Amino acid sequence: MRQDWPFTRDLLLIGGGHTHAIVLKRWGMTPLPGTRVTVINPEPTAPYSGMLPGHLAGHYSRDALDIDLVRLARFAGARLLIDRATGLDPIARAVTLASGRRIDFDTASIDIGITSEMPQLPGFAQYAVPAKPLGRFASAWRAYLDQTGPAQVAVIGGGVAGAEIAMAFAHAMRARGRPAQVHIVESGRVLAALPERAAQRLRSALETQRVTLHEHTNVTEVTAEGLHTDKGAIPARFVCGATGARPQDWLQNSDLALHEGFVEVGPTLETSTPGIFAVGDCAHMVSTPRPKAGVYAVRQAPVLYDNLRASLAGRSPRRRYVPQSNYLKLISLGEKAALGDRFGWSFSGGWVWRCKDRIDQTFMKKFSDLPAMERPAAPKEHAEGLDDLLRGKPLCGGCGAKVGQPALIAALQAGSGDAMPGDDAAVVSIDGAQLVLSTDHLRESLLDPIAMTEIAAHHALGDIWAMGGRPKAATANLVIRQASGRIATRILREIMEAGRAVMEDAGAEIVGGHSSQGAETTIGFTVLGRCDRAPITLKGARPGDRLILTKPIGSGLIMAAEMMGQAQGAWVAQALRLMTVSQRRASEILSGAHAMTDVTGFGLLGHLHNICMNSGSGAELWLDAVPVMTGAHALAESGLRASLHGENRLVMPELPQDARHDLLFDPQTAGGLLAAVPPGDTLQRLIDAGYPAAEIGEVTGQPGYLRVV
Numbered sequence: 001m002r003q004d005w006p007f008t009r010d011l012l013l014i015g016g017g018h019t020h021a022i023v024l025k026r027w028g029m030t031p032l033p034g035t036r037v038t039v040i041n042p043e044p045t046a047p048y049s050g051m052l053p054g055h056l057a058g059h060y061s062r063d064a065l066d067i068d069l070v071r072l073a074r075f076a077g078a079r080l081l082i083d084r085a086t087g088l089d090p091i092a093r094a095v096t097l098a099s100g101r102r103i104d105f106d107t108a109s110i111d112i113g114i115t116s117e118m119p120q121l122p123g124f125a126q127y128a129v130p131a132k133p134l135g136r137f138a139s140a141w142r143a144y145l146d147q148t149g150p151a152q153v154a155v156i157g158g159g160v161a162g163a164e165i166a167m168a169f170a171h172a173m174r175a176r177g178r179p180a181q182v183h184i185v186e187s188g189r190v191l192a193a194l195p196e197r198a199a200q201r202l203r204s205a206l207e208t209q210r211v212t213l214h215e216h217t218n219v220t221e222v223t224a225e226g227l228h229t230d231k232g233a234i235p236a237r238f239v240c241g242a243t244g245a246r247p248q249d250w251l252q253n254s255d256l257a258l259h260e261g262f263v264e265v266g267p268t269l270e271t272s273t274p275g276i277f278a279v280g281d282c283a284h285m286v287s288t289p290r291p292k293a294g295v296y297a298v299r300q301a302p303v304l305y306d307n308l309r310a311s312l313a314g315r316s317p318r319r320r321y322v323p324q325s326n327y328l329k330l331i332s333l334g335e336k337a338a339l340g341d342r343f344g345w346s347f348s349g350g351w352v353w354r355c356k357d358r359i360d361q362t363f364m365k366k367f368s369d370l371p372a373m374e375r376p377a378a379p380k381e382h383a384e385g386l387d388d389l390l391r392g393k394p395l396c397g398g399c400g401a402k403v404g405q406p407a408l409i410a411a412l413q414a415g416s417g418d419a420m421p422g423d424d425a426a427v428v429s430i431d432g433a434q435l436v437l438s439t440d441h442l443r444e445s446l447l448d449p450i451a452m453t454e455i456a457a458h459h460a461l462g463d464i465w466a467m468g469g470r471p472k473a474a475t476a477n478l479v480i481r482q483a484s485g486r487i488a489t490r491i492l493r494e495i496m497e498a499g500r501a502v503m504e505d506a507g508a509e510i511v512g513g514h515s516s517q518g519a520e521t522t523i524g525f526t527v528l529g530r531c532d533r534a535p536i537t538l539k540g541a542r543p544g545d546r547l548i549l550t551k552p553i554g555s556g557l558i559m560a561a562e563m564m565g566q567a568q569g570a571w572v573a574q575a576l577r578l579m580t581v582s583q584r585r586a587s588e589i590l591s592g593a594h595a596m597t598d599v600t601g602f603g604l605l606g607h608l609h610n611i612c613m614n615s616g617s618g619a620e621l622w623l624d625a626v627p628v629m630t631g632a633h634a635l636a637e638s639g640l641r642a643s644l645h646g647e648n649r650l651v652m653p654e655l656p657q658d659a660r661h662d663l664l665f666d667p668q669t670a671g672g673l674l675a676a677v678p679p680g681d682t683l684q685r686l687i688d689a690g691y692p693a694a695e696i697g698e699v700t701g702q703p704g705y706l707r708v709v
Helices: 018-029 049-057 069-076 134-145 160-175 196-208 249-253 294-314 350-368 386-391 405-416 449-466 486-507 555-563 569-579 585-587 603-615 631-638 645-651 660-665 680-686
Strands: 010-013 034-042 046-047 066-067 078-082 086-087 094-097 102-104 107-109 149-157 180-185 212-215 221-224 228-229 232-235 238-241 264-265 276-278 282-286 329-333 335-342 345-348 426-430 431-442 470-481 509-518 521-529 546-549 594-599 619-621 674-679 694-700 706-708
Touching: 010 294, 010 486, 018 034, 018 069, 018 107, 018 294, 018 350, 034 228, 034 509, 046 049, 046 069, 046 134, 049 134, 049 160, 049 350, 066 350, 069 078, 069 264, 069 555, 069 569, 078 449, 086 238, 086 249, 086 680, 107 294, 107 594, 134 160, 134 238, 149 160, 149 228, 160 180, 160 196, 160 212, 160 329, 180 232, 196 212, 196 329, 196 335, 196 345, 221 603, 228 386, 238 680, 264 276, 276 294, 276 706, 329 350, 335 350, 350 660, 386 619, 449 521, 449 585, 449 594, 449 674, 470 486, 486 509, 546 680, 555 631, 585 680, 594 603, 603 645, 603 660, 603 674, 603 694, 603 706, 631 660, 645 660, 674 680
Parallel strands: 010 034, 010 107, 034 078, 107 276, 149 180, 149 238, 180 212, 264 282, 470 509, 619 706
Antiparallel strands: 046 066, 086 094, 094 102, 221 228, 228 232, 329 335, 335 345, 426 431, 431 521, 470 521, 546 674, 546 694, 594 674, 619 694
């Protein structure tokens, strides 16, 4: 069971490389109390280089290749920023990101790998793809592989990586029944760095795979038709750069000591600035230089883990990394065969592939088999009903944590006799101006306060957009987890910068607010808007109106799964993008709606029910037309439900209890607008504006009658 301690130090892991992935796994097992951990990576996953040739050849799926950093970060109690570092100031101890954000730290580690880009080669950036970073390369190859017709492929670089890639290309094409011409172009001799016996075996494998070698050949330009070389043209429709290893450009301005662009590190893996470490291919071990190979990165992880903890605890890092002088090289041969080499002894065959596959699968299993964190057990003597709550699923964050509709209706009845929740925002008239006022807040669902702020801001603005209003001012209502003054200042700065950016884009200004510290983070906004025409309310839907939804549903289920470590990183990343899509333009396009609301905690059917009850109408919902976020249906099929789902279902308990119907009751956070509009071109205008909108039903004349077809 993990204890939430106050934060006193910030640990920043820049990059999701192999070393950092292992550190995160170990951190999840034994965290250092008081540490807030942040991981920065451009994607929600990190490809494992050892399985890349097998993936290119078609032996592994893309999912098998990827380390899911979203799940791993949640297990480690870390926040993951899907972003890219662009600068580092070791004096200010801050990193700047491609998004423009600034992230402060006390201790940091860099594991960003290398690139095979060739910026000096004309046409490379436009017509070729570097083998590293791996993610973009793997995606580009799969897209090319899915095409039809003859294949012409060229690999620039004749080292071990180039040979593996070329053989994988040839095998994959042949398996698809596509005649392939695969070329390796090398300025010197192919496989010159290998011992002669291993090089000969590998050359023989290249010949078996019908790969054409162009040795002592210099590429002068890459074009849409292929390569221009000093020995003539080589036709190619897919060109890969696999030569050499270049460091990331932004390191040049980091003020860290560099060796040919790579970060210099000592035996403790610390850079020239105390408290900043570097590992993997982006690092250069000054006292024990080694070639770029994943085996070193893997073995650096225990040393880095111990030294990070020492630095964060105020001690000097003491553990030293001593790289092995030789290691077993296992090289894929395209088909399910591999070449092994160590101490000058080489061997090959299917059994070597099986050995390599077992090693790779064992490594990846470390990141897929994550032990579940225990929930606290009830004490021996406790109040009746406590066991039932603790045995249930954890309370969701976001709108999944809100009070259910039946309890809300009961509270409203007790106060005013009104049986239905009112409109999205209160309408206030001041000196002839019609204002709309709303407040909303979200319980912590993500560990990243920046992402939570963006979602909370869009969520609060949804009430104003749903009324057809224009936001003008907002106040922030914040509770942050207990932290030292320095960490609290950083968290508040991150929250306010993110909140201001969203509100300013909406046309509003944050004019004040309130903050306090508590057991967990809660972020909310009170928003004041102006209506230049009559506000759009829940009343007014007319028979024949079309029902339009501007966002897919499923965010409640996906975020509940993320909190439990059961959601794929790609699903979470897409859900976060959709939750932070502004509804400003959608509200303008839907200004002629007869009734409108935003879909939040009550789920799609709950909010549609509110429109029908307030409008005195009925509705027919077309189940197959309702857009669903990627991954939500799979999670629903697994039996997972958000914590508010059961109460939401009371609106239509008679519906079948299956995945598709249950998603209609999923509590949404920062959901889309649901509008009843007259027939016309509204849907097309929304689509033209870039919204993933859909027409999902129509309003009928039977008051209170809801039908799902």
